[in-house]
Amino acid sequence: xxxxxxxxxxxxxxxxxxxxxxxxxxxxxxxxxxxxxxxxxxxxxxxxxxxxxxxxxxxxxxxxxxxxxxxxxxxxxxxxxxxxxxxxxxxxxxxxxxxxxxxxxxxxxxxxxxxxxxxxxxxxxxxxxxxxxxxxxxxxxxxxxxxxxxxxxxxxxxxxxxxxxxxxxxxxxxxxxxxxxxxxxxxxxxxxxxxxxxxxxxxxxxxxxxxxxxxxxxxxxxxxxxxxxxxxxxxxxxxxxxxxxxxxxxxxxxxxxxxxxxxxxxxxxxxxxxxxxxxxxxxxxxxxxxxxxxxxxxxxxxxxxxxxxxxxxxxxxxxxxxxxxxxxxxxxxxxxxxxxxxxxxxxxxxxxxxxxxxxxxxxxxxxxxxxxxxxxxxxxxxxxxxxxxxxxxxxxxxxxxxxxxxxxxxxxxxxxxxxxxxxxxxxxxxxxxxxxxxxxxxxxxxxxxxxxxxxxxxxxxxxxxxxxxxxxxxxxxxxxxxxxxxxxxxxxxxxxxxxxxxxxxxxxxxxxxxxxxxxxxxxxxxxxxxxxx
Numbered sequence: 001x002x003x004x005x006x007x008x009x010x011x012x013x014x015x016x017x018x019x020x021x022x023x024x025x026x027x028x029x030x031x032x033x034x035x036x037x038x039x040x041x042x043x044x045x046x047x048x049x050x051x052x053x054x055x056x057x058x059x060x061x062x063x064x065x066x067x068x069x070x071x072x073x074x075x076x077x078x079x080x081x082x083x084x085x086x087x088x089x090x091x092x093x094x095x096x097x098x099x100x101x102x103x104x105x106x107x108x109x110x111x112x113x114x115x116x117x118x119x120x121x122x123x124x125x126x127x128x129x130x131x132x133x134x135x136x137x138x139x140x141x142x143x144x145x146x147x148x149x150x151x152x153x154x155x156x157x158x159x160x161x162x163x164x165x166x167x168x169x170x171x172x173x174x175x176x177x178x179x180x181x182x183x184x185x186x187x188x189x190x191x192x193x194x195x196x197x198x199x200x201x202x203x204x205x206x207x208x209x210x211x212x213x214x215x216x217x218x219x220x221x222x223x224x225x226x227x228x229x230x231x232x233x234x235x236x237x238x239x240x241x242x243x244x245x246x247x248x249x250x251x252x253x254x255x256x257x258x259x260x261x262x263x264x265x266x267x268x269x270x271x272x273x274x275x276x277x278x279x280x281x282x283x284x285x286x287x288x289x290x291x292x293x294x295x296x297x298x299x300x301x302x303x304x305x306x307x308x309x310x311x312x313x314x315x316x317x318x319x320x321x322x323x324x325x326x327x328x329x330x331x332x333x334x335x336x337x338x339x340x341x342x343x344x345x346x347x348x349x350x351x352x353x354x355x356x357x358x359x360x361x362x363x364x365x366x367x368x369x370x371x372x373x374x375x376x377x378x379x380x381x382x383x384x385x386x387x388x389x390x391x392x393x394x395x396x397x398x399x400x401x402x403x404x405x406x407x408x409x410x411x412x413x414x415x416x417x418x419x420x421x422x423x424x425x426x427x428x429x430x431x432x433x434x435x436x437x438x439x440x441x442x443x444x445x446x447x448x449x450x451x452x453x454x455x456x457x458x459x460x461x462x463x464x465x466x467x468x469x470x471x472x473x474x475x476x477x478x479x480x481x482x483x484x485x486x487x488x489x490x491x492x493x494x495x496x497x498x499x500x501x502x503x504x505x506x507x508x509x510x511x512x513x514x515x516x517x518x519x520x521x522x523x524x525x526x527x528x529x530x531x532x533x
Contacts, residue, residue, distance in 0.1 A: 220366060221246060223272045223282035225295060226313075227254035229528050230339065231285030233346035234312070234371060239263055241370035248272045269298055279306035281364060285339075288315045288479060296323055305331025308360050312339045316483050317405040320355065324400035333360035336400060338407020342527040349373030352394035353410070355403030361396045368394040405487075412484030412498045415477075417454060418522050419501035419515075425458070426515035438462035457525030458518060471520040473512025474531050475505045 220243045224235045227249035235245040235258060247258050248266045255265040266272035273280065282299060286292045292313055299309060309327060311320065311334070320336035327334035338353035339345075350371045354361055361368075372393030380386065389395055397406045428437045441459035445451050461468065481502040488495040508516035523529040 220244060221276055221281075222367060223248065223266075223276055223280065224285065225249070225269070225272070225282060225299075226285035226291075227251070227258060228285070228287075229343050230312075230341070230345060230350075231283075232258060233343070234283065234285060234339075234350070235263060236261070237346050237349070238367065238370055243367065243370055246272055246275045269295075269302065273302050278304065279308065280304075281308045281310065281367070283310040283312055283367075285312045288313055288319075293319075296326075300326055300330055300332065303327075303330060303332050306333075308333040308335065308364065310335045310337055310364075311404075312337045314338070314407060314411070314478060314480055315404050316479070317355075317401040317408060320404045321401040324356070333357055334400060335360055335364070336403040338403045338410065340407065340410060344526065345371075349377065349393055353403045353406040354394065354396045355398055355400050355405070356396075357399075358396065365389075408480050408483050408487070411478075411480035412495070415481045415484075415501040415505075416497045417452070418519055419504050420497075421450070421454060421458065422515040422518040422522070425518050426513060429514045438466045454522055454526070457522055461518075461521035461525055465521075468514065468517035468521055471517040471524075472531050473508055473514075473516030473520060475508040475512075475516050475519045475523070476529065476532055477502065477505050478529075481505070 222238065222243065222245055224231055224238075224245045224247045227235065227247055231249070232247075232254065235247045238245045239262075244264070246264045246266055247255065248269060248271075249255055255267065259265045264275070266275055272282075276282070280303065282303075284292060284295055284299070286295055292311065292315055296309065296311070303309070309332060311323065315323075315336065317336070320334075324334040324336070333356065335354055335356035337355070339350050340353075341348060341350035350373070352368055352372055354368070368389070369392060374393060375391050377393060378391075380391070384391075397403055425437055425441070428435050428440060438459070441455060441462055445455055445459055465471075481498070485495060485499045485502055487493075488498070504515075505519070508519070520531050524531075
């Protein structure tokens with residue numbers, strides 16, 4: 001090499017903070033896309049060269065030679081390591097602090113100075129941080145990027161890295177579609193935290209539809225029957241994930257609303273069945289009772305062996321057992337799915353409790369991943385080994401009936417929690433000290449052991465109407481509380497709190513008080529339930 005050429009190369013490396021690639025965040029064997037990890041020559045700086053080959057040609061690195069530069073553990077690579085990257089298109093500029101990550105014992109991993117960077121609402125950032133002793137930990141920060149197949153709200157989580165084939169790896173479900181991403185180096189104390197990442201090496205064949213869905217190219221189609229408060233939003237959430245719903249409701253207004261949003265609708269059950277390629281999957285989201293029974297009987301007569309029916313409403317678990325038997329006689333899979341999320345499921349995701357065959361659950365798991373809140377919805381449970389679908393927001397609870405049985409108990413617990421909160425607020429309201437009830441619910445939302453989503457909704461209702469004068473206090477029940485108490489009696493399981501909560505709803509229909517108004521406000525908040533006229 002000529003001296004002047006070598007000098008130019010050295011100057012370029014100092015300018016870009018790069019002295020050679022030490023790894024690639026790639027797409028399996030195809031290394032044309034991805035993020036190339038570079039180690040700088042001064043102070044352990046890291047630069048990441050973002051390479052987009054086909055899927056997002058408009059994305060450009062925001063600084064020469066890579067994304068974010070930053071110190072890595074003060075240059076002590078054997079102690080703390082971190083990498084960070086952002087994919088940003090051309091756009092507006094603003095000053096912004098570099099990201100920070102935390103090591104296994106709370107040690108900071110500073111990532112450099114402020115940078116003038118191109119800014120856009122959809123971006124990707126990934127940090128990985130690890131300290132010498134104990135389980136390997138990672139801080140993951142991920143924004144939403146459709147172009148690279150990750151449709152996800154902001155994720156900022158501290159997770160425990162798992163071991164795969166002797167290498168540190170991200171657990172499945174932390175980033176949908178990226179489970180099993182492996183870090184170079186041996187797993188264990190002092191393992192390298194930067195190095196080659198083997199993208200998506202553990203994806204199973206049944207996950208391909210989810211992967212395609214997140215790239216907007218899913219081949220999956222599913223029928224949705226019942227477009228009420230939850231059914232319509234289930235169709236919308238699936239469509240946003242790239243899965244193709246075909247929607248039907250007896251009410252033309254409900255069909256027209258989804259059609260106006262660009263979703264495919266059918267004007268009859270026969271049209272719906274004809275629009276789905278075999279083996280067909282249909283999600284029934286109707287009120288428990290006659291509406292569900294009539295619809296399922298009509299469906300069973302038109303389905304063929306290999307098709308799957310999902311019953312996602314709040315049906316009695318014994319009815320689900322019977323219907324599973326009817327479906328099995330025709331070679332049709334039947335999944336009973338307790339679905340929690342109410343009117344907020346479109347944005348927050350749905351908690352899914354599933355009963356039925358393991359094969360059917362695995363086959364349709366891309367649907368469940370698309371509907372569930374995902375692992376970002378809650379912090380990891382201390383002491384729980386990572387893995388499984390429960391941490392992603394859905395669970396195969398057992399054989400037929402298990403999904404609706406679990407949801408029945410869930411709703412029974414909900415009755416008890418709501419009643420306890422309502423009675424306490426009633427005591428505050430009627431007590432002798434003129435305590436501001438609305439402000440109490442607000443302060444309880446911060447650091448209190450009774451903080452919860454139910455409390456959030458109650459605080460919101462009280463902020464709008466401190467005396468809840470817009471509620472009569474007539475508290476309805478939709479059946480699950482009765483089924484819970486009946487099942488408890490049949491199995492000799494004492495449930496005095498759940499039973500008392502149910503009986504309190506019966507009493508509210510005779511003479512309502514402030515507690516009953518609070519219950520009505522909660523029911524409207526999470527489920528859109530209106531009081532009887």
